[in-house]
Amino acid sequence: MRTANRLATLLLAAALLAGGALLAVEALLAAAGRRALLVDTAAWSAALGRTRWDDPIVRAAAVAALLLGLGILAAELRRWSPAxxxxxxxxxxxxxxxxxxxxxxxxxxxxxxxxxxxxxxxxxxxxxxxxxxxxxxxxxxxxxxxxxxxxxxxxxxxxxxxxxxxxxxxxx
Amino acid sequence: MTNAAHRLLWTVVALLLVALGGTVLAVNLGRLPGGAGVLLDAGLRRPFRLAAPWGALALAVVGVLAALAGLWLLRAELGAARGRGYGTLAHPGRRGRTRLAAGALVRALERDLTGDPRIRRAHVVLTGTPPRPDLWIRVEVAAGTRTAGLREHVDSAVRRYADTMGCRPARLDVTAHVDSGPSR
The missing domain is CATH 3.30.70.1350 (Cation efflux protein, cytoplasmic domain)
Incomplete structure (x- = not known):
């Protein structure tokens, strides 16, 4: 579990760094009225504008997040064997x-x-x-x-x- | 980062996921209001457009903060993996604090410890304040060695070290990794 935690933290750090940098660049480009680099913001906005809260895809994503959270919580809160x-x-x-x-x-x-x-x-x-x-x-x-x-x-x-x-x- | 810090971080992430997933599921199932609308409705878009370009700039700030958090996490993680340092001694004075990297001080003890063929490798970390420092020792023990005799060797090496340094460890913590192999 200790190794899994370290690997997961590395992944989280890389995702935060890449995602944050991408968000900052795209937002600055949008503020300056320039075209987006990698993310098609208009398509994302249209897709989110069409998807309803009671859609099955939203339910599936919510259940996945809930189960993932409960799984991580159970793994972290159980008693670990001492190193x-x-x-x-x-x-x-x-x-x-x-x-x-x-x-x-x-x-x-x-x-x-x-x-x-x-x-x-x-x-x-x-x-x-x-x-x-x-x-x-x-x-x-x-x-x-x-x-x-x-x-x-x-x-x-x-x-x-x-x-x-x-x-x-x-x-x- | 320590194991406890990792555990705390992932407990918080798990709680956030449970809260997010539970709330969205409640809205989806009609237990909370708003289930009939779309995820990004006009009520959300309009203020963003009206606040242009400040809305986009606020998003850029959020992105920079997220990237900085990721960078800090990455450095903490890689530093912990790489940083098998020797510790730092700190002594508070009247005009601040004197900090001393303990690398040069602990190598003598490491050499003394590995003088016994039963110890393949030794790593010593010295922390705390000089007269009563904390001594953290990690030894790799060769296969088949009796650790009973080894304890005496480590204890006498620490005693010699303390006498030479003129200090008395406030805390001595030894972790032995024993190789598996045929017993001798």
Whole structure:
């Protein structure tokens, strides 16, 4: 979401800059009685003069703006995952990098592949959740490998390591 | 721009979109008056024509303000992406404020930190006031390293730095990026 916000802000800035400059130039040309450069103002004015407030196109545009606004609002107001995890004493670990490292540890267990890890904060500790493919009987080994890696990272005391192993699909 | 500033900006944009879309939809559905008219009716055009050329000049001013807002936003955004600066120390005096770019001061600490092979890269930012500055450290840790031992290395490097500089950090904030890879 942080990257999406930055990209969207860049787009908004470019649109404001280009649109504002175009509006200023066209308005100055109109004030001086000159012909417009890029925008056919007469055609726009005629189109807006023909379109009624109760037209379906106006309704579609309003619904699109409403849905877009509600979507952005929901995305911005929901609780975001923290970018870094507090390890105590002013020391933090970058969450994504920890997740990648724990995924590598889970994937190092024989017979386990495609491991993905999400780490959530639970009180003062962390709660890792592992999803991977492999024999469900290897869950304890995966949890042990993840716990060992957390110990190497000097992570604050963790609760249960949640492991979900999905059986591999057999080739037909 | 900070993450909080981005979040605030897009919350405001979203609220504006919801307000605009909701109002136009209410007019369209006949819940608000004016649904039978056209978007740009004679009542709107006439004052604009009567005020010529001031109406067009007012529009030009709106355009310039929008372009300036876009330029400011673009500079803030690109500056944040590019500006991995080293921070600035500021000290208020009787005749104003002394500001000191901290680049030269933090490079020694960065070199000390990367003296340990477990740290691939280090970036230090120094802010605040000189006797009690804030120290922000970001280290990239090599794959498979135990961060427990690393904390002691960072702490002793910071202690050495503070002793040399004759200051005591008011705040020490360390973020470690750990590489994924085989454990050693």
């Amino acid at each position: 870094r995890l507090d390890a105590g004493g002013g020391w933090h670990l970058h969450r994504r990098s920890v997740e990648r490292r724990l995924a590598a540890a889970a994937g190092s267990v024989p017979g386990v592949g495609r491991a993905r890890v999400r780490v959530r904060r639970r009180g003062a500790g962390w709660r890792p959740r592992v999803v991977a493919t492999g024999d469900p009987a290897a869950s304890a080994e995966v949890a042990f490998a993840v716990r060992q890696e957390l110990h190497r990272l000097a992570a604050p005391c963790t609760g249960r390591v949640e492991v979900r192993l999905l059986p591999r699909r057999r080739a037909p």
